Amino acid sequence: MKIFLKMIVLGMTMSLLYGQNVWAGILEDVMEGKALVTDLTYPLNDKNAYWPVGNYASFKFEVIANIKKDMVFSGRYSTPEHLGTHIDAPNHFEINQPSVDQIPFEQLIGPAVIIDVRDMTDRNPDYTFSQSDILLWEKANGQIPDGSIVLLNTGWSRRWNNFEDYKNMDSNSRMHFPGYSKEAAAFLVEKRHIKGIGIDTLSGDCGSCSDFKVHHIMNGAGKFILENVATLDMLPPKGVTLIIAPIKIEGGSGGQCRIWALLPK
Numbered sequence: 001m002k003i004f005l006k007m008i009v010l011g012m013t014m015s016l017l018y019g020q021n022v023w024a025g026i027l028e029d030v031m032e033g034k035a036l037v038t039d040l041t042y043p044l045n046d047k048n049a050y051w052p053v054g055n056y057a058s059f060k061f062e063v064i065a066n067i068k069k070d071m072v073f074s075g076r077y078s079t080p081e082h083l084g085t086h087i088d089a090p091n092h093f094e095i096n097q098p099s100v101d102q103i104p105f106e107q108l109i110g111p112a113v114i115i116d117v118r119d120m121t122d123r124n125p126d127y128t129f130s131q132s133d134i135l136l137w138e139k140a141n142g143q144i145p146d147g148s149i150v151l152l153n154t155g156w157s158r159r160w161n162n163f164e165d166y167k168n169m170d171s172n173s174r175m176h177f178p179g180y181s182k183e184a185a186a187f188l189v190e191k192r193h194i195k196g197i198g199i200d201t202l203s204g205d206c207g208s209c210s211d212f213k214v215h216h217i218m219n220g221a222g223k224f225i226l227e228n229v230a231t232l233d234m235l236p237p238k239g240v241t242l243i244i245a246p247i248k249i250e251g252g253s254g255g256q257c258r259i260w261a262l263l264p265k
Ligand SMILES: [Zn+2]
Pocket: 082, 086, 087, 088, 227, 254
């Protein structure tokens, strides 16, 4: 009987491990030093990329107290919400959707899949990630599990230290960088029931896609978009658990967040 019970528990564990691609014990593994933790967040500073229109501005930090003079070190900062590694909340492009402080924790943690499209963007900075690219990835890696967070590695992080190269603006002020297509976004929402998407560029939509269809599809379905995600090349295509911790701006349309990728050793 005992063996029979053990078999059931083992079966349930295996289905958690491989069926849903979620390793329930990953936090214990982190604490015991048995998991790799990768920080997918760029440090905030005045060189960080931001959406370069209107009232958007660069990150500013100033010291308001220092230890020598004031016996304490302290600073203050100002930033647009959509600067550096950040989350677009569902209310960014759609009304009656949750603001950044209202996104539930359960939506901010989950299995991540990392899709490498660097070969495509080398040839075409206006590349948009398509539904057939998803199916190609799934042929090699299995179907994207329900509740996943999809991260697109376009290789754009190579340009991070040069804002001009990163936004890649032409003489008509049109930017050129890769993004998701609206078909891919709709497929991920409707057929794969993902929690959200992320990318290593300024936007989920491509730089020259001025209609923001991907934002409307994701936000309209109550989903988030992570932008300017760092160090995606460190990660395998699957087996990663993601933790996203956004700043809690009441009613905010998004904001800076720490993003950690956890991977069993
Ligand atoms: Zn944004």
